[in-house]
Amino acid sequence: MLRSANPTVSLQYRQDMPPPGGFEAVKYKRNLPFRGPSGLVILGAVTAVCAYGFYRVGKGNLEKRELQREKVWSRIHLVPLLLAEGDRDAYRREVAAVEREKEIMKDVKGWEPGKSVYNNARYRSAESIVVL
Amino acid sequence: MSTYQNSSTASQPYSDPTPLPANVPKVNELGVTSAPLKSAAFFLGAYCKEYNEDFMLCKQENRDPGHCLKEGRRVTRCATELITKMRENCLEQFDAHWNCLELNNQEYYPCRKPERTLNKCMFEKLGLTKAIPGSPKGQKAIHEVEKPVFTTVQR
Numbered sequence: 001m002l003r004s005a006n007p008t009v010s011l012q013y014r015q016d017m018p019p020p021g022g023f024e025a026v027k028y029k030r031n032l033p034f035r036g037p038s039g040l041v042i043l044g045a046v047t048a049v050c051a052y053g054f055y056r057v058g059k060g061n062l063e064k065r066e067l068q069r070e071k072v073w074s075r076i077h078l079v080p081l082l083l084a085e086g087d088r089d090a091y092r093r094e095v096a097a098v099e100r101e102k103e104i105m106k107d108v109k110g111w112e113p114g115k116s117v118y119n120n121a122r123y124r125s126a127e128s129i130v131v132l
Numbered sequence: 133m134s135t136y137q138n139s140s141t142a143s144q145p146y147s148d149p150t151p152l153p154a155n156v157p158k159v160n161e162l163g164v165t166s167a168p169l170k171s172a173a174f175f176l177g178a179y180c181k182e183y184n185e186d187f188m189l190c191k192q193e194n195r196d197p198g199h200c201l202k203e204g205r206r207v208t209r210c211a212t213e214l215i216t217k218m219r220e221n222c223l224e225q226f227d228a229h230w231n232c233l234e235l236n237n238q239e240y241y242p243c244r245k246p247e248r249t250l251n252k253c254m255f256e257k258l259g260l261t262k263a264i265p266g267s268p269k270g271q272k273a274i275h276e277v278e279k280p281v282f283t284t285v286q287r
Binding site for chain 2 (some may be wrong): 056059060063064066067069070071073074075076077078079080081083084085086087088090091092093094095096099122123
């Protein structure tokens with residue numbers, strides 16, 4: 001007989017128990033670490049950047065127009081000055097050309113130096129100039 | 133056929149073989165290069181407005197270069213007067229601005245800093261302001277905008 005008659009005398013055996021501190025929690029939850037901002041955030045950020053960019057482009061276009069206006073007017077203001085200077089030179093060349101023509105054609109009777117070949121008083125610039 | 137002769141190494145100074153006829157009064161040409169002209173353009177437009185408009189109306193009458201010589205002389209004299217005045221009163225600012233234009237492809241927008249000092253000096257000394265006709269009302273003119281979109285890469 002192995003079994004003792006006395007119940008107070010126990011055999012040396014180990015009861016299977018949970019580890020100290022208890023079992024760790026069962027991993028039933030999904031493990032999804034943070035992978036950066038959400039799609040909505042990225043979309044919002046891209047939209048914001050694009051909106052700012054287009055705003056700047058619009059401002060730039062308006063500004064470009066004004067810069068062009070400034071450039072054009074700076075040239076318009078200089079037109080009379082440059083035209084006056086060019087006119088003096090053109091007039092000098094014309095007078096000299098008529099003088100040359102007079103000298104060359106002095107023996108031809110009835111020749112009118114400097115006369116236009118057109119029957120119209122409208123001014124036409126010379127077809128060719130003598131570079132002097 | 134004449135060959136090219138460098139005037140700086142010529143034995144004799146250049147003389148015009150066909151000068152203007154003697155009955156046309158002599159006026160000294162302005163002889164200013166493009167950058168100072170561009171720098172002074174708006175002041176020229178303001179200062180010589182009457183002469184310029186007179187000349188252009190005359191040109192509209194007749195395109196013949198001999199037709200508007202008198203008005204043209206007035207325009208040139210007025211421009212010479214303005215450049216002389218600018219050089220007397222605002223030489224430093226004027227030089228700074230047109231040198232900046234020379235270095236920046238003769239664009240106004242990279243040269244706002246020297247331009248503002250020149251404009252200030254011209255207004256204080258000569259009472260001339262830069263005004264761009266046709267710019268939108270109720271907005272700062274383009275040369276007075278504090279933070280423009282178009283600037284140089286290096287401020």
